[in-house]
Amino acid sequence: MSITPTIKFLLITAGLLILTYLFVLPLNTEKYFSPAETLNQTIPTAKQKLLHQAYMSADMHGDTLLWSRDISEPSDRGHADISRLLAGNIALQIFMAVVEAPDDVISDAIEDKGDKIRSIAFWDRWPLNTLISYKARAIYQAKKLRITAKKSANSLFVIESKQDLNDFLEQRRTNPESMSSILGIEGAHSTEWNLDNVEALFEAGFRSMELAHYTDTEYAGSSSGMTKYGITPRGKKLVRLMNDLGMVIDVAHLSMKGVEEILELSSKPVYFSHGGVYETCPKARNLTDEIIKKIADKKGIIGIGFFEGAICDVSIQGIVMALRHVRDLVGAEHVGLGSGWDVSPLPIGPNQLALLSAALRNDGFSDTEVAMIMGGNVIRFFAENLPN
DSSP states (O other), X not given: OOOOHXXXXXXXXXXXXXXXXXXXXXXXXXXXXXXXXXXXXXXXXXXXXXXXXTSOEEEEEEOGGGSOOOTTSOOSSSSOOHHHHHHTTEEEEEEEEEOOOOSOOSSSSOOSOXXXXXXXXXXXXXXXXXXXXXXXXXXXXXXXHHHHHHHTTSSEEEOOSHHHHHHHHHHHTTOOSOEEEEEEEESSGGGTTOTHHHHHHHHTTEEEEESOSSSOOSSBOBTXXXXXXXXXXXXXXXXXXXXXXXXXXXXXXXXXXXXXHHHHHOSSOOEEEEEOBTTTSOOTTSBOHHHHHHHHHTTOEEEEOOSHHHHSSOSHHHHHHHHHHHHHHHOGGGEEEOOOBTTSEESOOGGGHHHHHHHHHHTTOOHHHHHIIIIIHHHHHHHHHSOO
């Protein structure tokens, strides 16, 4: 049988891709393509650093696991590694597994087209199954965090239960140069629309998950989706399953209708890991005052992102403005940090958090309020809502 020119071309192309994957990669996409940068190079003063040490800090959203960089080693690339997180007195960091991103990640009406994470998986030579499986991508990123924790010489701990977190907080009294981490999932694509996969993800260590990301899903409408519907019948089953397992529901990226419906459905408090408030930054992904009040009424917590889509004014004052709005609306006990490390330009990195705590004090926040916002609220929320 003769081989047509088209088939010959495809075979040669496939062969070249396989050879590239096996012998040329990894490329290190973060070095060449990551949009993450720190826009403010100001170094906190010695006094600011000293005052900041009184606040055990926590952050609800880091996309650091997406990249191939070993965060057990200090780096000047991106935003977060153990060294820089500890420099900001971070005691708890939520690391998200990013498994899906379409071609368009900016507009308020995004079609489900493209797969940017597959490109990163290919060029950075993730395991072959991650090229076709969202679940495999999540589990791969979870394994990366566990490997890092083992290499960290008791600097990084992976938390899975209330007891784990309590034990960590106790040991941190004598080992302040240590931090804990919780695994979350950005969007529910990693279930591959099969609820049987939720327990496998839970067993892999994931303790938090969003129902949608940039696009509408089989479970729920996205704030940037084409239709922005609420929770589907399958999504309601997922909510109940997550409640039963003790997997905390993250309502970030959900349509406002979806957030409202989850608040009615969930038997447990939910959190909004990263984003902003509509009154200070009128974008579709940001929470209206009505939704903020409902999350607070259900003992939830709202994470303010540091990126343009969350605060519009990408500055320390932009962050303070959003934090102040939530504080004034529902109280300081319902708001915390949801930075978005390592995937967007941000005004500060984790080693500059003393600049933010200083800005809050200068804006009239009390020491008690600053302590809650910088980390106390997040630590309390997960101490209460992680599984037993």
